[in-house]
Amino acid sequence: MKLKKLLLSLLLLVLCSSGFAQSSKELTRKKEALQREIELAQKNLNRTTNGKKLTLTQINAIKAQVRLMQEKISTINSEMKNLDNQITENTGKVHNLQTRLSDLKKEYAAMIRFAQRNKNSYDKMMFIFAAKDFNQAYKRIKYLQQFGQYRKKQASYIQGTEKDLNNKIVVLDKDLKNKNNLLKERVNEKGKLDKKKNEQAVVLNQLSKQEKQYKQDISRKKQQQQAIDRAIRAAIQREIAIARKKAEDEERERERIAAAKAKSENKPAPVTSSPKTQTNSEILRATSDGNKLSVAFENNRGNLPAPVASGYISSHFGRSKVDQATIDNEGVTYQTSDGAGVRAVFNGKVTSVSTVQGRYIVLVKHGEYFTVYYNLKSVSVSKGDNVSTRQNIGIVGTNDGVGELGFQIRRISIPQNPESWIAR
Structure with a gap:
């Protein structure tokens, strides 16, 4: 014992x-x-x-x-x-x-x-x-x-x-x-x-001495960010419009086939009911691939890799205040080394590659979710490309000599806090 x-x-x-x-x-x-x-x-x-x-x-x-x-x-x-x-x-x-x-x-x-x-x-x-x-x-x-x-x-x-x-x-x-x-x-x-x-x-303390030029810098950054956010929202709305038109075209084609079949069988043409208005979420999840990607993305909340292999978050999600200046960020900003690679955080499809003020923005669709990567000085993907988790999609650009990447996660067009999705 x-x-x-x-x-x-x-x-x-x-x-x-x-x-x-x-x-x-x-x-x-x-x-x-x-x-x-x-x-x-x-x-x-x-x-x-x-x-x-x-x-x-x-x-x-x-x-x-x-x-x-x-x-x-x-x-x-x-x-x-x-x-x-x-x-x-x-x-x-x-x-x-x-x-x-x-x-x-x-x-x-x-x-x-x-x-x-x-x-x-x-x-x-x-x-x-x-x-x-x-x-x-x-x-x-x-x-x-x-x-x-x-x-x-x-x-x-x-x-x-x-x-x-x-x-x-x-x-x-x-x-x-x-x-x-x-x-x-x-x-x-x-x-x-x-x-x-x-x-x-x-x-x-230097802010009081350089208040005028600092406010100019803040104003310039705000304008840049607003232009980027407008471009992101417009790209997402275009993607929703494309998905909606595709769904409507498919519905009309099904009705046409049903009518042709009824005519060949000497039966009355089927009565078409008024189309049901689908939400943006339903539109983006309409296909089996879209629904699977949405579910998989949701299930990986808190486990997604960071969009840069090394770096730190220098500007957080939401509203922040520096001295008297208020800044709104619909994502997060990573500071990293100059020339660092930018990588996709999840499997998806590139739906947009655009430029704002000489810097690239890449939009990747994951069902009804979108990840956005901006301030890239070069890209290695094109619209329509399928990307996998951690795949390199471009090279980060610089601000004031420092490598900086803007990163957003959106559910349809609603901004999400990336820090609750990215693994530490």
């Missing part, structure tokens, strides 16, 4: 340890990814500060870097919390193993004393012959045999427990060192964050 409990405890310890290891690896990967994004943001920021003019791109790069640094510190805190739990757990394991080892040694010492008292063959024989009957004598013989075997097992248990105890002490020491390293890393990252916040404050 004791052996079963011991084995069950060891199994639970192994499972808990493996779960912790997996969680620690995930946090480490996240921290490393955040560090790469912070370094990329700094590289982009260096590009924007080469010019004397304060731009929205520069402010967005600083804001993104501050946010990424805060997220990295939060990840370090999660690592430390995990490590504290592991240290507490391993400390408990060490105490339990020490107690277990002490009990085993006491039991073994008692067996040794008993063996010393009955160490010669004469004593053993006397112990057997002192039995009341043959049955009891047989049991005493078996007892002596099992006693010897049990003593060997106890010695083996003691050695195994000592080994486990030493291993756990090594793990505990390693955890304590890791915690100390994380404490140092957190202090270092907080120092960097404070420095970056001061830098942000200095830059924002």
